Amino acid sequence: MSMRRLFLPGTAAFLMFASATAAQAPPANAPAANLAQVMRGILFPSSNVIFAAQHDEFATVRPDADPSLSTDPIKSVYGGWEAVENASLALVEATRLITVPGRQCTSGKPVPLQDPDFVKFVADLRAAGLLAYKAAQSKDQDQILDAADKVGVACSHCHSMFREKLPEQGGEASRCTK
Numbered sequence: 001m002s003m004r005r006l007f008l009p010g011t012a013a014f015l016m017f018a019s020a021t022a023a024q025a026p027p028a029n030a031p032a033a034n035l036a037q038v039m040r041g042i043l044f045p046s047s048n049v050i051f052a053a054q055h056d057e058f059a060t061v062r063p064d065a066d067p068s069l070s071t072d073p074i075k076s077v078y079g080g081w082e083a084v085e086n087a088s089l090a091l092v093e094a095t096r097l098i099t100v101p102g103r104q105c106t107s108g109k110p111v112p113l114q115d116p117d118f119v120k121f122v123a124d125l126r127a128a129g130l131l132a133y134k135a136a137q138s139k140d141q142d143q144i145l146d147a148a149d150k151v152g153v154a155c156s157h158c159h160s161m162f163r164e165k166l167p168e169q170g171g172e173a174s175r176c177t178k
């Protein structure tokens, strides 16, 4: 009993402190990156792997001297068409990261998750990524040409509406708005 009397007040104080901290801190899984950082970290390198598979040289790329340390997915242990498969799936999965609530753009504006055009462009990217995945699985150059084209179109459609802002449109501060 005496243990309990000694222990409880401390526990209560701890719980009060913990809940006050939780109220102020962002949720543990809050986005750490802005939208541009997700694009630079995942979409940019992954789509380059898909674009590279369009070229004739792709068939003759040799693995790096130590493929387990390669910074080029195509020359890594998971190289060649497998790298294209993984890059395609990275694009597909990245659409979930793009649409997670709470992420901001460099402009400080929230990612426009409610905007129907934005929603459509995300869906187009997902479809293009799935198409590229199928093309990579079948190791078919014609299919990858078509899929890579659709990936590029998906990127540029969204960018022309939500990223590329001329000074008279408010410049970079207007990114993620229409």
Ligand code: HEC
Residues within 6 Å of the ligand: 034, 035, 036, 037, 039, 040, 043, 044, 047, 091, 104, 105, 106, 107, 118, 121, 122, 125, 151, 152, 154, 155, 156, 158, 159, 162, 163, 175, 176
């Ligand atoms: C659904 C809309 C959308 C799609 C699809 C999209 N982007 Fe983006 N992208 C944006 C927006 C909006 C920004 C600006 C984000 C910011 O400023 O935080 C951006 C920024 C970027 C940036 C950073 C540019 C900078 O100024 O730093 C890169 C790189 C990029 N995108 C690459 C891609 C690639 C490659 C694809 C296709 C595989 C793609 N994006 C598809 C909306 C999109």
